[in-house]
Each structure stands twice: as structure tokens, then as C-alpha cells.
Amino acid sequence: MTTAQTLRSPKALDAAGLVAPExxxxxxxxxxxxxxxxxxxxxxxxxxxxxDDPIARQFVPTEAEFDVLPEExxxxxxxxxxxxxxxxxxxxxxxxxxxxNHACAVYCRFCFRREMVGPDGLRPLSPGALDAAMAYIAAxxxxxxxxxxxxxxxxxxxxxxxxxxxRLGEIVHVKVVRxxxxxxxxxxxxxxxALVSALQAPGxxxxxxxxxxxxxxxxxPARAACARIVDAGIPMLGQxxxxxxxxxxxxxxxxxxxxxxxxxxxxxxxxxxxxxPGTSHLRTSLEDGQRLMKxxxxxxxxxxxxTYVLDIPGGHGKVPVGPGYLSxxxxxxxxxxxxxxxxxxx
Numbered sequence: 379m380t381t382a383q384t385l386r387s388p389k390a391l392d393a394a395g396l397v398a399p400e401x402x403x404x405x406x407x408x409x410x411x412x413x414x415x416x417x418x419x420x421x422x423x424x425x426x427x428x429x430d431d432p433i434a435r436q437f438v439p440t441e442a443e444f445d446v447l448p449e450e451x452x453x454x455x456x457x458x459x460x461x462x463x464x465x466x467x468x469x470x471x472x473x474x475x476x477x478x479n480h481a482c483a484v485y486c487r488f489c490f491r492r493e494m495v496g497p498d499g500l501r502p503l504s505p506g507a508l509d510a511a512m513a514y515i516a517a518x519x520x521x522x523x524x525x526x527x528x529x530x531x532x533x534x535x536x537x538x539x540x541x542x543x544x545r546l547g548e549i550v551h552v553k554v555v556r557x558x559x560x561x562x563x564x565x566x567x568x569x570x571x572a573l574v575s576a577l578q579a580p581g582x583x584x585x586x587x588x589x590x591x592x593x594x595x596x597x598x599p600a601r602a603a604c605a606r607i608v609d610a611g612i613p614m615l616g617q618x619x620x621x622x623x624x625x626x627x628x629x630x631x632x633x634x635x636x637x638x639x640x641x642x643x644x645x646x647x648x649x650x651x652x653x654x655p656g657t658s659h660l661r662t663s664l665e666d667g668q669r670l671m672k673x674x675x676x677x678x679x680x681x682x683x684x685t686y687v688l689d690i691p692g693g694h695g696k697v698p699v700g701p702g703y704l705s706x707x708x709x710x711x712x713x714x715x716x717x718x719x720x721x722x723x724x
Contacts, residue, residue, distance in 0.1 A: 382418060383418065384415050384416065384417050384418065384483070385414070385415070385416045385421055386414055386415050387406075387409060387414060388401075388402050388405035388406050388408075388409055388414070388439065389402065391405070391414070391416070391438060391439075394421060395426050396416075396421065396424060396426055396434065396438055397438060401441070404441045404444075405439050405440075405441070407444075408439040408440070408441065408443050408444070409439055411443075412439065412443060412485070412487075412492050412656070413482075413485040413492075413495060413497060414439055414485055415482065415483065415484050415485045416437045416438070416484055417483055417484055417564045417565045419563070419564055419565060419566060419567075419597065419599065419600070420433060420437055420484055420564050420595075423594055423595070423597070424437075424438070430623055432591075432592045432594070432623065432624040432625070432630070433592060433594060433595070435487070435621065435623050435624050435660065436486055436487060436488070436591060436592075436621070436624060437484055437485070437486065437487065438487070439487060440487065440659070442656070442658075442659040443487065443655075443656035443657070444656060445656060445658060445659070446655045446656050447653075447658050449653055449691075450653045450654060450655045450656070450657070450658070451653055451654075451655070451691065452493040452654075452655060453493070453494075454490050454652040454653040454654050454689070454691055455490055455652055455689040455691070455693060456469070456691070456692045456693015456694070457475075457491070457494075457693070459692070459693040460693050462514065463507075463510050463511055463514050464503065464507045464510065464511065465477050465478065465503045465507055465508065465510075465511040466511050466514050466515070468514075468518075468521075469693060469695060470695070471520050472520055472521065472522040472523060473521065473522060473523035473524070473525060474515065474521055474523075474524060474525070475524075475525045475526075475527050476511060476515070476524050476525065476526050476527070476542075476546075477503075477527055477528050477529065478502065478503055478508070478526060478528060478529070478531055478534065478538075478542060479502040479503070479528045479529040479530075479531065479533070479534060480494055480495045480500040480501070480502060480528055480529040481495065481497075481502070481528070481529050481530070481533060482495055482528070482529055482530040482533065482560065483530055483532075483533050483560060483561050483564050483565045483568075484560060484564045484565075486560075486619075487657070487660065488619060488621060488651055488652075488654065488657045488660045488661075489654060490652035490654045490689075491654075492654055492655070492657075493654075493655070495528070495529055502529075508542075512545050512546075512549070515546070515549055515552065516549045519551040520551075521551065521552060522551065522552065522553050522554060523552070523553070523554040523555070523556060524546055524552050524554075524555050524556070525555075525556045525557075525558060526542060526555060526556065526557045526558070527557075527558040528558075530558075530559050530560055530561055531557055531558070531559060532557065532559040532560075532561035532562075532568070532569070532573065533561065533565075533568075536570070536572040536573045536575070536576040537576070539573065539576040539577060540575075540576035543555065543576060543577060543578065543579040543582075543584075544579065546579060546582065547579030547580060547581065547582055552582070553581075553582065553583060554582065554583045554584075554585065555577075555579070555582050555583070555584050555585075556584075556585040556586070556587060556615075557577065557584070557585070557586045557587065558587045558589065558617070559586065559587070559588060559589070560588070560589045560590070561603075562586075562588055562600055562603040562604050562607065563588060563589075563590045563595045563596060563597075563600040563603075564595070566597070566599040566600045566602065566603035567599065567603075569603035569604075569606055569607065571606065574606050574607055574610045574612070575610070577607075577610075577612060578610070578611075578612070584612050585612065585613050585614070585615060586607050586612055586613075586614045586615070587614070587615040587616070587617050587646060588604065588614055588615070588616055588617065588638075588643060589617045589618070589619075590616065590617075590618065590634065590638070591618050591619055591621055591624050591625050591634070592624055592625055592630065592634060593630070593633040593634045593636075593637040596634075596637045596638070596641055600641075601640075601641045604641050604642065604643060605641075605642070608642045608643075613644070614641075614642065614643040614644070615643065615644050615645075615646035616635075616638040616643045616644065616645040616646055616684070617646055617647050617649065618631075618634060618645070618647070618648050618649065618684065619648075619649045619651055620648055620649065620650055620651060620662055620666075620667050620670070620686075621651060621660045621661075621662070622659065622660050622661060622662050623660070624660070626662050626666060626670065627670075628670060628673035628674065628677075631648075631670055631674065632674060632677075632678050632682070635674070635678065635682035635683070635684065636678070636679075636682055638682070639679070639681045639682055644681070645681075645682055645683065645684040646684060646685070647684055647685055647686075647687050648667070648671070648684040648685065648686045648687070649687055649688075649689070650662075650664060650667055650686065650687065650688045650689075650699060652689055652691075653691055664688070664699055667686050667699070667700075668686070668699070668700060668701040669701075670686075671683075671686045671700045671701055672701045672712075672714075675701075675712045676711070676712025676713065677712070685698050685700065686698065686699055686700040687699060704719075707719070
């Protein structure tokens with residue numbers, strides 16, 4: 379069925395035919411803890427007859443979210459430990475996050491900020507808090523790049539986005555502004571010419587990183603929304619979370635990476651899923667991720683190769699965790715054959 383509005387409760391999911399009525403009591407308890415929102419664009423992609431539908435696995439709540447492992451954490455990547463002022467996360471010397479809001483167009487069931495986002499999450503930055511965040515950036519000349527995130531900054535009005543860009547544009551040492559969003563895929567109709575125009579500021583290099591996890595998310599309307607961004611001179615990057623039952627096989631991951639490149643989006647990161655509470659049913663092992671990356675290498679264009687990364691729990695930074703090909707005296711080719719390096723003389 380075609381969905382007319384964003385689904386924000388288990389009852390709405392039931393009415394749309396996406397969950398069975400007998401599951402409602404349990405799912406209401408899940409929704410009381412973790413926000414639910416599925417836009418029409420995503421709801422219409424879900425095959426309700428398929429219990430393993432990869433779009434549903436990302437957005438439809440499940441009783442498995444009650445299973446919280448000891449190693450899981452409400453702040454798995456250490457945002458709070460690196461937040462000197464409200465709205466800023468400053469983990470690396472030359473860049474910082476600017477979290478202008480904590481709401482999203484959709485709420486992913488694996489979100490590493492699931493304890494912070496949604497109607498009951500952290501409040502959006504007040505005018506005073508935004509002033510303080512901008513002052514923090516302006517006072518630190520080592521900050522070369524600002525990553526505008528949240529929440530999802532693309533749910534802000536063009537007027538508010540333009541104000542953020544105007545203020546960042548006045549900070550001389552900030553040369554690059556990057557937006558992290560799901561909106562071009564999950565609500566492509568909102569990527570208007572006014573929104574795209576609001577992203578630009580004189581003298582700043584602007585990038586948009588799109589989070590998508592399955593090729594089906596890149597629908598014709600989504601690709602058209604991305605084209606509006608790219609055609610305005612704003613490069614796009616692709617970010618993906620490796621998810622069990624969604625994209626953890628070579629064929630599905632290849633299809634997604636090719637869909638990115640066909641949409642003029644360069645695959646950037648393949649994230650190992652973070653240790654957010656109640657998400658173990660969606661996490662793979664690191665070894666599975668490394669096998670997937672080996673399957674892509676050599677078989678798929680280099681344009682389609684993301685960097686497989688792990689955000690070390692506790693805020694210790696992001697590191698590449700892809701497969702290795704070197705040993706002290708040999709190198710492994712994409713087919714798994716080992717070759718002496720440097721080659722022995724004939």
C-alpha cells in the first residue's frame with residue numbers, strides 16, 4: 379500500500395500492514411524507549427510479505443531490541459567524552475562535529491545515537507547554545523573542517539541551514555563543511571532547490587555524505603534529489619553501515635556501491651555497526667566484514683571500494699579494519715594467491 383505520511387508509532391505500522399497486531403504490546407514498549415519514524419518513501423519500499431525484508435530490518439522496531447549485551451553502551455563512540463560545549467564533538471585535531479539538532483526523518487534501529495535522538499532525546503541547540511558552539515569553532519584555528527550532523531541537519535528549513543552556513547562562512551580557518559544526512563534517500567521530495575542553495579557559502583568547499591545501506595534505497599526520486607545536489611557543484615560521498623540481513627553478502631554490497639557510483643556518489647566508509655544498546659541482532663563480526671571487503675577487491679571497480687572502519691568504543695577514534703594483503707616477504711593478490719615481494723631475481 380502507498381503511505382501518505384511518516385509512520386511514527388507501532389499502531390501506524392499495524393495500520394500500514396507492516397507489523398502483525400499481536401506484536402503491538404511489545405513494540406509499544408520498544409517505541410517508548412527508542413523513537414520510530416518511517417517516511418513514505420521507505421515504507422513504500424518494504425515488502426511486508428518478506429519477513430527478512432532489508433528495508434524493514436533497518437526501520438521497523440523489533441522485540442530483539444530488548445536484548446542488551448553487557449558490552450553495549452548508550453554512548454558507544456564516546457560523543458559525551460569529547461563534547462567541550464553543547465552541540466560540539468571534537469575528537470580529532472582538524473575537524474569537529476556540529477550537532478545542530480537531534481531529530482531525524484527516519485529512525486534507524488541500529489543508530490549509535492539512539493539514546494540521544496527522537497522526540498524524547500536531546501533538545502535542538504538553542505540560539506545561545508548555537509552561539510557558544512560557533513564561538514568554540516571560531517576560537518580554534520586548527521579546525522579546518524566542520525561536519526554538520528545530528529540528528530539529521532537536512533530536516534532543518536532552508537532558512538536555518540543558510541544561517542548555519544552563513545555563520546560558518548564567516549570563520550576564515552574553516553575551509554570545508556560536510557553534511558551527514560539520510561534525507562535525499564528517505565525523503566527526496568524535501569531536497570528542494572532552496573535547500574541545495576542554502577548549503578553553499580563563498581570560499582567553502584561543501585560536501586554531502588549520504589547514508590544508505592541497500593541499493594533499493596536509491597530510487598529514481600532519490601537519485602534525482604542527489605542529482606540536484608551534485609549538479610549544484612556539491613560532491614557527494616556514500617556512508618554505509620554493515621548490517622546482518624541487510625547488506626552482508628557480496629552481491630548486495632556490490633549492488634549498493636555500484637548504485638552509489640551511478641548516482642555520482644563516491645563510496646567513503648563502510649562502518650562496522652557500533653555497540654549501541656539492543657542492536658546485536660544487526661551486527662556482523664569483523665571477520666565477516668573483512669571477507670566481504672576481500673570479495674569486492676579485484677572483482678568490483680575501484681570507484682566502488684569504501685574503507686571498512688571501526689569506531690573504537692569509548693571515543694578512541696575511527697580506524698580502518700579491512701583485510702590485510704602484506705606479510706614480511708609476500709603480498710596476496712585479490713584471488714588469494716601469495717607472491718614474493720620484492721620478487722626474487724630470475
